[in-house]
Amino acid sequence: MKVELEADKCVASGQCVVAAMQVFDQDDDGIAILLEEQVGPGLVDDVREAVAVCPAAAIRLVEQ
Amino acid sequence: MADTVTGPIPEAPDAVPEFPMPRADRCPFDPPPALKELQEQGPLTKVRLWDGSEPWLVTRYAEQRALLGDPRVSADTDSPGYPTKASPEAGEGKLSFIMMDDPEHARLRRMVTAPFAIKRVEALRPAVQRIVDGLIDDLLAGPRPADLVEQFALPLPSLVICELLGVPYDDHAFFQDHTKTMVHRDATPEQRGQAGREVAAYLAGLLGKRLADPREDLLSSIAGRVTAGEIDHRQATEMALLLLIAGHETTANMIALGTHALLQHPDQLALLRETDDPALVASAVEELLRYLHITHLGRRRAVTEDIEIAGQVIKAGEGVIMVNEIANRDPDVFPDPDRLDITRDARRHVAFGFGVHQCLGQPLARMELQVVYGTLYRRIPTLASAVPPEDVRFKHDAFIYGVHELPVTW
Numbered sequence: 010m011k012v013e014l015e016a017d018k019c020v021a022s023g024q025c026v027v028a029a030m031q032v033f034d035q036d037d038d039g040i041a042i043l044l045e046e047q048v049g050p051g052l053v054d055d056v057r058e059a060v061a062v063c064p065a066a067a068i069r070l071v072e073q
Numbered sequence: 074m075a076d077t078v079t080g081p082i083p084e085a086p087d088a089v090p091e092f093p094m095p096r097a098d099r100c101p102f103d104p105p106p107a108l109k110e111l112q113e114q115g116p117l118t119k120v121r122l123w124d125g126s127e128p129w130l131v132t133r134y135a136e137q138r139a140l141l142g143d144p145r146v147s148a149d150t151d152s153p154g155y156p157t158k159a160s161p162e163a164g165e166g167k168l169s170f171i172m173m174d175d176p177e178h179a180r181l182r183r184m185v186t187a188p189f190a191i192k193r194v195e196a197l198r199p200a201v202q203r204i205v206d207g208l209i210d211d212l213l214a215g216p217r218p219a220d221l222v223e224q225f226a227l228p229l230p231s232l233v234i235c236e237l238l239g240v241p242y243d244d245h246a247f248f249q250d251h252t253k254t255m256v257h258r259d260a261t262p263e264q265r266g267q268a269g270r271e272v273a274a275y276l277a278g279l280l281g282k283r284l285a286d287p288r289e290d291l292l293s294s295i296a297g298r299v300t301a302g303e304i305d306h307r308q309a310t311e312m313a314l315l316l317l318i319a320g321h322e323t324t325a326n327m328i329a330l331g332t333h334a335l336l337q338h339p340d341q342l343a344l345l346r347e348t349d350d351p352a353l354v355a356s357a358v359e360e361l362l363r364y365l366h367i368t369h370l371g372r373r374r375a376v377t378e379d380i381e382i383a384g385q386v387i388k389a390g391e392g393v394i395m396v397n398e399i400a401n402r403d404p405d406v407f408p409d410p411d412r413l414d415i416t417r418d419a420r421r422h423v424a425f426g427f428g429v430h431q432c433l434g435q436p437l438a439r440m441e442l443q444v445v446y447g448t449l450y451r452r453i454p455t456l457a458s459a460v461p462p463e464d465v466r467f468k469h470d471a472f473i474y475g476v477h478e479l480p481v482t483w
Contacts, residue, residue, distance in 0.1 A: 020179070020182065020186075020429050020430075020431060020433075021182075021183070021186035021189065021190070021433070022425075022431050022432070022433075022435060022436075023189065023190060023191045023194075023435070023436045024435075026191040027191065027436075027439075028420070034192075035190045035191060035192070037187060037190075038183055038186050038187050038190075039186035039187055039189060039190035040183075040186070058420065061421055062420060062421060064141075064142070064425075064426070064427050064428055064429065064431035065142075065428070065429055065431075066142055
């Protein structure tokens with residue numbers, strides 16, 4: 010599955026990094042960056058959690 | 074005839090409930106029973122505030138998240154219909170970007186997000202562990218009983234935010250006392266205004282020093298934005314004031330109220346005391362954030378365009394109040410919500426709010442609470458309340474809920 014991140018919506022809460030550290034990181038200002046665009050079954054649940062807890066609705070998980 | 078009744082018969086005083094409602098005696102950790110009843114009745118209801126205004130109270134998780142994430146709601150206290158917590162003092166300043174909307178909110182917030190990034194916060198964990206160990210050493214070396222608030226819960230986050238901002242910790246009594254006044258609901262507007270102005274003047278002085286002589290701290294970084302012409306002195310001072318207050322008062326209340334809650338739930342306390350699993354400690358932090366809720370007066374917004382939600386239309390110019398405490402007890406999201414269970418997955422709680430204003434310092438708060446909950450009860454396994462639970466005084470009268478003091482022994 011594909012992860013989409015709209016970084017201009019990010020409010021630097023860091024919630025995605027806590028939920029899915031292998032998929033998300035933060036730049037020097039705390040704004041989210043995507044480490045993996047394609048995620049396999051092992052990481053999908055973590056990304057779903059990140060989608061759910063992102064306060065700015067900046068993350069989407071897209072079926073391919 | 075003169076005494077003929079014409080027109081509609083005046084209704085009896087209607088049943089719009091007053092907000093905030095009192096908690097039940099002996100249930101200091103639970104939301105007010107009246108709030109839970111309103112939640113059972115539906116997701117939206119009108120309430121009456123201190124000034125007679127009647128904003129909407131939003132009682133359920135899904136609707137709270139939807140509204141807090143909606144760009145048609147405004148956090149600007151000057152927006153028509155904004156439900157204020159208390160009478161503001163004329164000319165009172167704003168607490169920086171938490172009382173602003175995008176794009177200005179985002180512009181200012183992004184100036185101070187860097188130190189709260191997860192990796193930066195994790196790098197502080199060993200220093201926070203040393204502070205916690207030192208405070209516990211002092212506690213154990215001192216007399217019993219001791220007040221956990223004064224000797225542990227308040228010093229820890231104050232020391233950490235002082236270090237981060239570059240505020241001398243020696244001045245802690247000054248800003249802690251003034252913060253107490255600023256968050257005290259029964260303080261007069263003049264008293265709150267005066268306390269805020271004194272801390273603001275103090276921080277303005279420190280910012281002036283950092284402008285002339287920058288260091289490696291957040292105040293210097295804010296001062297740098299002034300030098301660059303991105304913000305003025307007043308904006309810089311408001312930003313520093315927000316970070317100082319939000320950085321110590323909230324976490325302090327979570328430490329003391331959380332410890333009191335655990336002492337009243339010995340089975341849960343035992344789980345924490347006997348674990349060395351960081352995942353269980355992290356889970357306990359999320360559950361205590363869900364179960365307790367210190368911002369009990371709710372997140373408040375004004376609606377700027379009509380919003381249709383849950384079969385209602387909230388009109389432009391109406392206020393909305395999201396009491397996250399009740400959303401965190403929504404049975405549709407958290408089964409058996411009134412049970413404290415540190416093993417449950419509570420990560421989707423909204424204790425830090427939701428939407429673009431969600432707490433900026435949450436990674437720091439989480440890390441401090443993880444260190445505290447993972448250390449205090451293991452180091453002092455016999456920790457016990459020194460007074461019966463009914464003698465503990467709760468901050469019903471403050472904007473931020475907690476305990477005034479927590480006498481403990483061991």
